[in-house]
Amino acid sequence: EQGITRPKGHKVSFHYNSRVEDMHFGKTHPMKPWRLTLTKHLVLGYGLQYAMDTYEAVAAGKDQVRAFHDPDYVDFLAEVSPETFPALCEVEKYKKHIANSPYQDLVDLGPFNLSTSPGADCPVFDGMSTYLFLYTGATLAATNQLVTGQSDIALNWSGGLHHAHKSEASGFCYINDIVLSILDMLRVYPRVLYIDIDVHHGDGVEEAFQRQPRVMTLSYHRYGQYDDTGHKFFPGSGDLNSTGLKGTIGEHFALNVPIPSGIDDRQYTHLFQSITGRALEAYKPSAIVLQCGADSLGGDRLGQFNLNIKAHGECVAFVKKARLPLLIVGGGGYTARNVARAWCHETALASDNKLPDRIPLDIVPRPEAFSRKSHGNGLLFPPFPRTHPNDCKDVDLELMIKKLDY
Numbered sequence: 001e002q003g004i005t006r007p008k009g010h011k012v013s014f015h016y017n018s019r020v021e022d023m024h025f026g027k028t029h030p031m032k033p034w035r036l037t038l039t040k041h042l043v044l045g046y047g048l049q050y051a052m053d054t055y056e057a058v059a060a061g062k063d064q065v066r067a068f069h070d071p072d073y074v075d076f077l078a079e080v081s082p083e084t085f086p087a088l089c090e091v092e093k094y095k096k097h098i099a100n101s102p103y104q105d106l107v108d109l110g111p112f113n114l115s116t117s118p119g120a121d122c123p124v125f126d127g128m129s130t131y132l133f134l135y136t137g138a139t140l141a142a143t144n145q146l147v148t149g150q151s152d153i154a155l156n157w158s159g160g161l162h163h164a165h166k167s168e169a170s171g172f173c174y175i176n177d178i179v180l181s182i183l184d185m186l187r188v189y190p191r192v193l194y195i196d197i198d199v200h201h202g203d204g205v206e207e208a209f210q211r212q213p214r215v216m217t218l219s220y221h222r223y224g225q226y227d228d229t230g231h232k233f234f235p236g237s238g239d240l241n242s243t244g245l246k247g248t249i250g251e252h253f254a255l256n257v258p259i260p261s262g263i264d265d266r267q268y269t270h271l272f273q274s275i276t277g278r279a280l281e282a283y284k285p286s287a288i289v290l291q292c293g294a295d296s297l298g299g300d301r302l303g304q305f306n307l308n309i310k311a312h313g314e315c316v317a318f319v320k321k322a323r324l325p326l327l328i329v330g331g332g333g334y335t336a337r338n339v340a341r342a343w344c345h346e347t348a349l350a351s352d353n354k355l356p357d358r359i360p361l362d363i364v365p366r367p368e369a370f371s372r373k374s375h376g377n378g379l380l381f382p383p384f385p386r387t388h389p390n391d392c393k394d395v396d397l398e399l400m401i402k403k404l405d406y
């Protein structure tokens with residue numbers, strides 16, 4: 001912790017509750033709350049707690065979650081467990097919420113796209129309610145720090161669940177903490193810019209504000225054919241021409257940057273800085289929400305980009321330079337040791353600290369997680385580039401940048 005200092009011109013708050021780590025989505029489910037444990041170990045191992053105000057998150061209230069979500073859905077989420085699920089499915093007010101999902105044949109779905117089948121994207125698991133209301137509480141506390149002017153940057157790595165809809169879970173996301181945060185921000189700030197660097201399209205946030213010119217959503221994501229099975233990369237939306245709901249005043253206030261697999265640091269940084277820079281200049285937001293999904297890193301179990309931790313962090317550094325109230329949330333990220341490295345590095349960037357690349361293995365509780373002979377044990381080690389079926393060879397990045405600048 002030598003050398004860790006508090007930032008000079010701004011205040012950073014860090015919001016977390018370790019109870020989110022106790023949950024398991026299922027044995028081989030890719031979403032591992034363990035990545036949050038590793039992130040915490042690195043943040044504390046480097047001593048970054050001395051650079052920020054740290055807050056233990058408390059659970060969000062049902063009333064707070066109802067600001068966006070359907071009241072029946074909120075009741076269901078608050079009561080559900082693997083034990084109560086079958087009985088709840090029989091309750092009359094929930095029966096009308098059986099989703100009409102294209103994946104119905106794959107898993108046995110209950111209401112709200114929830115299921116106790118092991119193959120489900122959004123399983124019902126032990127401690128689920130606790131987990132959901134805690135990550136949401138952390139995002140709302142972080143938001144409160146910003147809107148009351150008590151912090152300039154607020155962080156919640158357990159949040160950023162961008163796929164959740166008003167009355168439906170989707171893609172490992174149940175409560176859309178980002179939408180709830182932006183709704184709180186709109187009471188104070190005239191315009192909010194939402195930026196999403198998760199490898200998946202931020203569809204839930206875009207949809208929630210598709211009629212709202214006071215929110216601009218900007219998502220960078222893998223888009224197109226997944227492989228030769230004909231499946232599209234999840235969730236399948238977010239092409240260049242989706243720019244908000246046509247015929248409403250929200251039209252033109254959604255931006256999407258669809259990207260093929262295999263994009264590298266240089267290409268991504270160029271895209272990100274050109275487009276984000278232009279959006280900041282044209283939209284002049286009063287505050288920013290940045291979703292930092294770490295599944296855009298190279299070597300991610302689900303992602304197909306080839307970004308280095310340094311390039312991922314440069315997105316955070318670039319956005320921070322706007323000097324606007326900034327909420328930073330996590331999101332996806334499925335190779336836990338890389339997720340932890342990236343989010344620790346980005347916590348340091350947010351608080352103006354430069355970390356030594358050598359991970360303090362003598363202090364972190366699980367050093368073996370970070371010391372792999374094949375990978376080295378540095379903080380910013382470059383993930384090995386991989387090739388994918390439809391790799392980014394000669395997509396015209398300049399054309400994409402030009403098309404979006406209208």
Ligand code: ZL4
Pocket residue numbers: 026027028029030103106118119120121160161162163170171172173198200201234293295302331332333
């Ligand atoms: C799994 O191994 O593309 C779920 C999901 C459960 C356990 C064992 C069951 C085996 C990968 C994914 C069968 C698995 C079938 N288990 C999963 C169309 C799909 C339907 C479900 O980062 N099958 C759906 C969602 C995406 C689909 C990505 C990203 C969230 C975020 C923010 C969400 N859904 C095909 C997959 C496994 C599983 C292994 C999986 N699911 C990979 N990609 C998806 O943007 C947090």
Ligand code: CA
Pocket residue numbers: 196197198199200201202219220221
């Ligand atoms: Ca994205």
Ligand code: ZN
Pocket residue numbers: 198199200293295331332333
């Ligand atoms: Zn993702």
